[in-house]
Amino acid sequence: MDLPVMPPVKPMLAKAVAKIPPDMHYEAKWDGFRAIVFRDGAETELGSRTGKPLTRYFPELVEALRERLPERCVMDGEILIARRGRLDFDALTERIHPADSRVRMLAERNPASFVAFDMLALADTSLLDVPLGDRRALLVKTLSGVTAPAHVAPATTDRETAQQWFERYEGAGLDGVVAKPLTLPYLPDERAMYKIKHERTADVVVAGYRFHKSGPVVGSLLLGLYDTTGALQHVGVSAAFTMKRRAELVEELEPLRLEDAAGHPWAAWTRESAHESARLPGAPSRWSAKKDPSWVPVRPERVAEVAYDHMENGVRFRHTARFRRWRPDRTAESCTYGQLEEPVGYDLAEILGPPG
Template sequence: MDLPVMPPVKPMLAKSVAKIPPGMQYEAKWDGFRAIVHRDGDEVEVGSRTGKSLSRYFPELVAALKENLPARCVVDGEIVIVHGGRLDFDRLTERIHPAASRVKLLAETTPASFVAFDLLALGDDSLLDTPLADRRGALVHVLSTARPPVHLAPATTDPALAREWFERFEGAGLDGVVAKPLDLPYRPDARLMFKIKHERTADVVLAGFRFHKTGPIVGSLLLGLYDGQGALQHVGVCAAFPMKRRAELVEELEPLRMPDAEGHPWASWTDEAAHESARLPGAQSRWTGKKDLSWVPLRPERVCEVKYDHMEGDRFRHTAQFVRWRPDRTPESCTYGQLEEVVGYDLAEVLGETG
């Protein structure tokens, strides 16, 4: 492979802002695996956000990229899986499997798509110093005949349309909106773009915590919600605390600590079969490697309010943010019923949008 921009390349990133800024190019924020694709003739390399190769896990995409991309190019985009008209991150994570036979089966049963949104090189030319508006024009041109599963990401310079996308596209599993300055060069690993994400709050049950990797202070709080059958389901964690507060939390939560998990709603968390019928804190798996996932069980008697962006099935898609304790709420009142239901929106319509 001999390209003007060689792998590995870390993608350009975005920083969070509260509102959609004016005077920029706007795109949907895709919830998948960020990927930089290098193609030089028959050679195709799909690199992850960290620079590791994803090519072996998505053989169907490698073939599709050869058919749809220019002979020599470097393209930034997102690998996604569509199920039921919306993005499905759980099915996407299943694709990262060590067994070649499993990879082959999943490529057939849950094929992935690639959504392209930036062009870093074309032919013998690097476009890293080219303004975004010109890179976008070139990308639109070279993908004018592309066919699924390779897609051109919709983009617009109309902030009113961007606000409309922000509201409508969430029903298809998208994560918000990304705003990009029109004169922006491509700068790998730099946070020069802007992301606007949905933010909601929920009252959840505190049912345990994990220690921080640095020592005997709180690393993350384990959160739960009651389902319609009265079972406490693990929905995620909140973890962003100052180091001083992490130490204070250990002492503050001491009265709730249980000697072990016996009698706790998540007592069967180490039993792999139990995870098939309930949401429990994760046990050891191929995803976690040797990471210590042990946790301290707490009597599920305390309620806290957290901020979250959106749900992935019956759990928080990303780490939640702690807001405050809610001594006025009973744990039993913290159910899935409080969560806002998002109106469904077919992903096929998202990919058909033009700006």
């Protein structure tokens, strides 16, 4: 491979802001695997956000992009899998598997797509120093008429349209909106863009915690919600605390601390088979195989208000929830899935229209 921009390249990143800023280039924020595609003739490589290759996990996409992209190019975008008209992040994570046979089986069952939103090089020319507005125009021209599973990300310079996307597209599994200055060069691994994400709050049961890697202070709180059968399901964690607050949390939860998990709703967490029928902490995962899954059980009586962006498949927080405050006015039993706001459905196919 011999391109003007060579792998590995870490993609340009975005910093979080509360509102959509004016006078910029706007795109939907995709909930997939960020990927930079390098194609040089028959050679095609998919680079991840960390710079490590994703190529072997998406064989069907490599073949499709080799047929659809320019012979020599570098493009930034997102790898997605859609099921039933919305993005499915779990289906993406299933692809990161050591067995090639399983990867290919999943590729046939749920093929991936690639949404391009930037171009870093074309033929022998690097575009890293070219302003975004010019890169975007070249991207649209280059991929004019491209067919699925390759797409050009919809974009606009109208802030009102971007606000409508923010409000409407969540039902298709999108994260929010990204805003980019039109004069922006491509800056690898720098937070030079802006992301505006959905945020909601929920009251959850704190049913345990993990220690921080630095010592006997809280690393993360384990959060639960009751389902319609009355079972407490593990829905995620809250982990962003100052060291002072981590120590305070240990003291605040000490009266509820249990010697062991016997009698706790998640007592079966050490049995691998138990994770097949319930959401429990410490589930086996190739993402966290080297991490210590142990946790400190507490009586599930304390309620916390947390902020979250959205739910993954309606059963767990997609990202780490953000602790807001204790809710002494709420009972643990009242913390159910029923309180969660469900975004109105929106067909992903309607978003991935022709490039423009």
